[in-house]
Amino acid sequence: MLTLPRKYHAASIWLLYAVGLVPAAWGFWLGATGRLPGNPVKEFEHLLGLWALRFLVATLAITPIRDLLGINWIRYRRALGLLAFWYVLMHFLTYMLLDQYLNFPAILADIAKRPFITIGMAAFVLLIPLALTSNAWSIRRLGPRWVKLHRLVYVIAAAGALHFAMSVKVVGPEPWTYIGLVILLLLWRPIRPRFNRWKRRDDGRPQFNRA
Template sequence: MTATEVFNARLRSVPPGSLYLVAALPALWLIFAVATGQGGADPVKTLELGFGRWALKLIIAVLAITPLRRFAGVNLIRWRRPLGVMASVYVLLHLASWLVLDMGLLWQQALGDIVKRPYITLGMIAAALMLPLALTSNDASLRRLGGQRWRRLHRLTYPVALLAAIHFVLQGKVWMADAVIYLVIVGALLAFRAGIVAKRI
């Protein structure tokens, strides 16, 4: 047995369900920090931005699963669903904290921002595209749609990642190095995906 095979066998012994719990920890930590007065000068922003960042990290983790298998032989396929579902949960928390805590449920103003601010428009499109992904991340949907249609639908992950990364770059008042790094990582993962498609043609 090679070292990678041993490693993969160890990974297989981790129940994928436990990934839901692990991925929930940053949210629980953020909520705990804000509730105990450790949320900094602007606790609402701490929550909102924290949820947004973790959403993007999890989307990137989902995209990285195939390249990791290709290049390093590490098989995390069973983690894809929990990580994807938890990415959607973080997007929902991010959206909810913006709508409720930031906008105070002022729908008119929220709608105005969605239309007028390009970064919010892009974030909203990314979140809307994630909805069918979240709703079909279960065995029943996979059976109903059939493997091919299900996989085709789940290619929405790629535009979601790109829109989310551009949203991150555009939301800053100045260019933020870390936002650009996230965009480059997403770009590299999408280029990898495009490379696979090109080889098939």
């Protein structure tokens, strides 16, 4: 398998951050120059929400990709998770500033009374400690508690997909795709130890040597 030389690892992670932010910058530019169709604020809000969900799914897909295909992209997981966080934050700020004009009573009423917004808000709040602890210092400080804390990403992705499905009048193929992907990624967790045991037995080599 073609592997990226180690000397390019850091640069490739920065490239991922830069490329990952392109959809937000592009959407903002289209909106600012009047080229987003329909309601530009809604369009921009939707674009940010969708990319947030895509980055969440990509973050969760890193481990199954390594298990099933032997491709080790673990080095990109933190960047993907942080991109998801930045997109949720921008999605939330667009909602607060451009959609609701910082009308706090209306925002609070929305969070309390519209279940899809309550769920989105809960996912966003849960994402904050993960973003704050996604650094080497926190990993060292928290030890095994870090792993437990970061399992919340499964709950967040499930809540994000549910929030998407509940935000639309008719649940079409797009929300179903995300729901399906999140279900598959959730199911992989209990299957994974058995699969890796089977794989080790299969070739007699420790699984981590294959990456």
